[in-house]
Amino acid sequence: EAGVAQSPRYKIIEKRQSVAFWCNPISGHATLYWYQQILGQGPKLLIQFQNNGVVDDSQLPKDRFSAERLKGVDSTLKIQPAKLEDSAVYLCASSFTGTSNTEAFFGQGTRLTVV
């Protein structure tokens, strides 16, 4: 079974530039998550989709971050404009359902460095 795919693996940009990350979840998984993991910290949920609808985006900095999940499959996360503090690993995860008894599978992440 193919896992969660993310691209790119690494990205270096200057502050105030824009950047986009792509995620392809495991086939059939209705729930998709984007997490931000700052060095030395645990992952923090940015946004959660159920199919193509947003379930929770309470921690997404909406003035600069946006995310979409067209057709309930692939998802993109965008940052515009980037700040130095956005340097982090961005993790995508998916699960079959969004209930407490289902495992979330994680991609390898995109490491973003803002200089």
Next chain:
Amino acid sequence: GNSVTQMEGPVTLSEEAFLTINCTYTATGYPSLFWYVQYPGEGLQLLLKATKADDKGSNKGFEATYRKETTSFHLEKGSVQVSDSAVYFCALYSGAGSYQLTFGKGTKLSVIP
């Protein structure tokens, strides 16, 4: 809101030593509890889970018991190996509707021969 607190690292142990990584949580309702592991250069992967009080999750020699009375889910292994060197994250899954997966800060374990 929900939160997870786990012991600060890094933790350095000799091979075959006993491991305990403490984890306590705050949550509304009845959360499910997880330990995730992140090996060097790899993504997060589920190590074990427990979905109700007194459940014991186990995998690869690791164990953790869901203790509702102490709101804890400590990770243990009787004899660690060099290959267990990784970052370990305690997490909980709770919240009606969104079932948000909330992580602790992680504990880095290094096992030396």
